[in-house]
Amino acid sequence: MKKIVLLAMTLLLSVVLLACGEDTPETTAEKTAETTPETNTEQGTTETNKKIEKLSIGFVPSRNPDEIITATEPLKELLKEELAGLGYDIENVEITVGTNYEAVGEALSAGTTDIGLIPGGTYVLYDDSAEVILTATRSGLSNNSDDPVDWNKNEPTEAATEQTTSYRAILVAGPSEKGKALAQKVNSGESLTFEDVNDANWNVMSSSSPAGYIYPALWLNEKYGKTIPELSNVVQADSYGSAFARLAAGQTDLLVTYADARRDYEDSWTTEFGRSASIWEETDLIGVMPAIYNDTISVSKNSKVIDDDLKTALKKAFITIGQSTEGKEVIAIYSHEGYQEAKDSDYDAERKAQKLVQEISSN
Secondary structure (H helix, E strand, C coil): CHHHHHHHHHHHHHHHHHHHCCCCHHHHHHHHHHHCCCCCEECCEECCCEEEEEEEEEECCCCCHHHHHHHHHHHHHHHHHHHHCCCEEEEEEEEEECCCHHHHHHHHHHCCCCEEEECHHHHHHCCCCEEEEEEEEEEEECCCCCCHHHHHHCCCCCEEEEEECEECEEEEECCCHHHHHHHHHHHCCCCCCHHHHHCCCEEECCCCCHHHHHHHHHHHHHHHCCCHHHCCCEEECCCHHHHHHHHHHCCCCEEEEECCHHHHCHHHHHCCCCCCCCHHHHCEEEEECCCEECCEEEEECCCCCCCHHHHHHHHHHHHHHHHCHHHHHHHHHHCCCEEEECCHHHHHHHHHHHHHHHHHHHC
């Protein structure tokens, strides 16, 4: 009897152990749920990029507009690609060049342009409806003296290795008879009188251009108590390209521009503009202005698509583009070499300059 009971208990224990060694469908499902990696879904939904039908970018005409349009064409795909990785699918990037600097500012104000690559002078005029997000960086230059003679002795001006967030405005004398006479006087150590510069034909840019108008106006005021509207012979150019063409043709004697402009137009001087000698042989500086904070990338406060998240994405995208080989080729059209985050107060000095110019002009 004991043997029968012992045998029964043994069989029962075997069945229990076998059952413990096998998973039921419910147990298997529970274990699968515990060991399967988490998916990218949350509460049954999948995160997707925000779609934007069009993002518009306005450029100021500091170079020939056709040249800017051609050079910046790759920016469309570069920006789409970077923003796609930051949560935005952009169907179309539209690039335009304003007829003048103010046209881009007005477009930002109206919200018809979302992003503007504009100089500091233009930004502070339209900062009620535009917001700066980035400042351009450029290579420093081999010349940075306040004395134009130092620049003339140390030609050609070349790029330096360090990056800077500011640049100089310069007053260039061309190959005309008057231009050469003024350069000779400066290089011999003589001071120019207001009559000297007033007798010359000047080439300036629009009134919101820092290098092409604002800082030259301050230079005139500091030296002679005068400003650009008080000059007898002034031509306003629509771009620096056309201004250099006039200088090369002898139609104007003086040109106000940014410090590395002669480097940008060195080839055009002997090809497109038809000069036989180099731009370094045929031009000299007769004036150097104080440092100017670099160009901005600004966004419209009235844009229908710009919000804080997109501003953050745009900052990251443009900084990354500025660090890439292909991106550097695109932004080189403006002599930009990269970007860093900016704040509105960076342009306080520009505001002071604008205020002084307005006061000068109203007198």
